[in-house]
Amino acid sequence: MLKWKTNRKVLLGISGGISAYKIPDVVSTLKKYNNDIEVIMTRSASSFVTPLSLSTLTGKKTWMEEDFLSDQRGWEIPHISLADWAEVFVIAPATANVIRRAAFGEAETLLGATMLATRAPVVIFPAMNIHMWEHPATQRHVKMSGELGYIVIPPEEGFLACGYEGKGRLPKKEVILEILWRVLSPKRDLIGKKIIVTSGPTREFMDPVRFISNPSSGKMGYAVARTAWYRGADVTLIKGPTYIEPPFGVRTIDVTTAQEMYDAVLKESDGADIVVKAAAVGDYRFAHTLDQKLKREGRGRLEVILEENPDIAAEVGKRKRQGQILVGFAAESTEVVENALSKLNKKNMDMIVANDITARGSGFESDTNSVTVICKTGRTSRLEGSKEEVAWGLWDIVEAEFLS
Numbered sequence: 406m407l408k409w410k411t412n413r414k415v416l417l418g419i420s421g422g423i424s425a426y427k428i429p430d431v432v433s434t435l436k437k438y439n440n441d442i443e444v445i446m447t448r449s450a451s452s453f454v455t456p457l458s459l460s461t462l463t464g465k466k467t468w469m470e471e472d473f474l475s476d477q478r479g480w481e482i483p484h485i486s487l488a489d490w491a492e493v494f495v496i497a498p499a500t501a502n503v504i505r506r507a508a509f510g511e512a513e514t515l516l517g518a519t520m521l522a523t524r525a526p527v528v529i530f531p532a533m534n535i536h537m538w539e540h541p542a543t544q545r546h547v548k549m550s551g552e553l554g555y556i557v558i559p560p561e562e563g564f565l566a567c568g569y570e571g572k573g574r575l576p577k578k579e580v581i582l583e584i585l586w587r588v589l590s591p592k593r594d595l596i597g598k599k600i601i602v603t604s605g606p607t608r609e610f611m612d613p614v615r616f617i618s619n620p621s622s623g624k625m626g627y628a629v630a631r632t633a634w635y636r637g638a639d640v641t642l643i644k645g646p647t648y649i650e651p652p653f654g655v656r657t658i659d660v661t662t663a664q665e666m667y668d669a670v671l672k673e674s675d676g677a678d679i680v681v682k683a684a685a686v687g688d689y690r691f692a693h694t695l696d697q698k699l700k701r702e703g704r705g706r707l708e709v710i711l712e713e714n715p716d717i718a719a720e721v722g723k724r725k726r727q728g729q730i731l732v733g734f735a736a737e738s739t740e741v742v743e744n745a746l747s748k749l750n751k752k753n754m755d756m757i758v759a760n761d762i763t764a765r766g767s768g769f770e771s772d773t774n775s776v777t778v779i780c781k782t783g784r785t786s787r788l789e790g791s792k793e794e795v796a797w798g799l800w801d802i803v804e805a806e807f808l809s
């Protein structure tokens with residue numbers, strides 16, 4: 406867990422939509438990561454989820470409409486103190502009604518007044534029946550809210566509680582949290598940068614059912630892509646076959662063989678500012694592939710000929726434009742730093758991340774990593790921690806050495 410995802414002050418506004426039942430789970434996860442949460446509920450919201458459930462999870466009073474103009478708390482003005490306290494104001498679910506209030510700056514409710522009073526980013530998650538969402542009035546209010554600086558996240562498509570199928574669903578908890586982390590990211594130094602990240606293994610087929618590959622899980626590349634997205638980048642992830650879900654917000658391109666990865670990288674990298682090659686690409690492929698499954702047929706021994714795959718990093722290095730940054734990964738089992746340094750120079754890279762795959766808690770499939778980063782500028786650094794922490798550290802180095 407990256408440090409900045411903890412101890413944040415999250416103000417949560419819940420309005421009267423059926424998907425309000427999902428919010429206690431969001432609160433519970435935020436609490437698990439030691440965040441501080443205050444909740445404001447509209448009167449209608451309390452018909453869908455109880456203030457008591459939320460107070461139990463936050464460990465605090467849940468703010469209701471009747472608290473707005475109440476003299477119960479003496480000097481405290483809830484809409485101002487909550488607005489000032491918040492680092493982010495998330496409204497989920499946001500009803501069509503709340504979006505209208507946002508668009509017109511209506512302040513007759515605690516939730517509406519707090520939206521006007523806060524200087525924190527306001528993230529609105531609309532959720533409603535598809536026809537309500539598509540209605541020109543709602544669409545106009547969404548557009549107006551966006552123009553006022555609110556971050557409006559369009560609802561997802563799927564089965565809706567009202568029985569319809571289509572756009573209107575509140576995104577799942579993981580997506581809400583990912584968007585929150587991007588909004589709260591302490592660094593936004595990759596805004597406007599187009600970044601290509603490769604990840605995962607490749608597969609080289611001998612026949613339709615057999616291939617050679619490697620145990621790369623894709624986790625490191627995913628962490629590099631995800632953290633770049635948090636920092637504001639426009640990220641494309643070119644990924645070999647893996648079983649983990651791609652990071653939210655990132656465009657993904659699926660490939661299987663090294664040749665497919667080569668073609669995709671060369672096509673995409675033309676317009677990229679930074680190319681990070683974190684995939685474990687097979688160096689060799691079968692010289693001959695069979696259309697039909699190879700049968701045993703009592704051969705006793707089978708000899709196959711392998712031929713070299715194209716070298717993607719070397720090709721990107723050769724074609725590199727002025728100002729483009731190429732970052733490579735080197736998975737090594739011997740003389741890790743020496744081998745990485747020689748790759749850096751040979752392939753015209755700007756930075757290489759050397760990974761000792763024989764070390765414990767490092768490399769393939771692991772959730773943690775321990776790497777040596779070598780820059781062509783001469784800087785050498787060690788990074789270790791979760792793959793997300795290592796990825797965050799890599800972007801810090803890219804920023805310091807090549808972007809500032």
Ligand SMILES: Cc1cc2nc3c(=O)[nH]c(=O)nc-3n(C[C@H](O)[C@H](O)[C@H](O)COP(=O)(O)O)c2cc1C
Nearest residue numbers: 420421422423447449450500501502503532533534
């Ligand atoms: C069963 C039920 C489910 C509802 N679900 C939604 C919904 O998902 N989204 C929405 O915008 N309105 C929904 N509404 C309508 C809102 O509850 C209604 O517009 C209310 O006035 C909103 O108040 P609020 O915005 O102050 O919370 C629903 C109403 C009912 C009765």
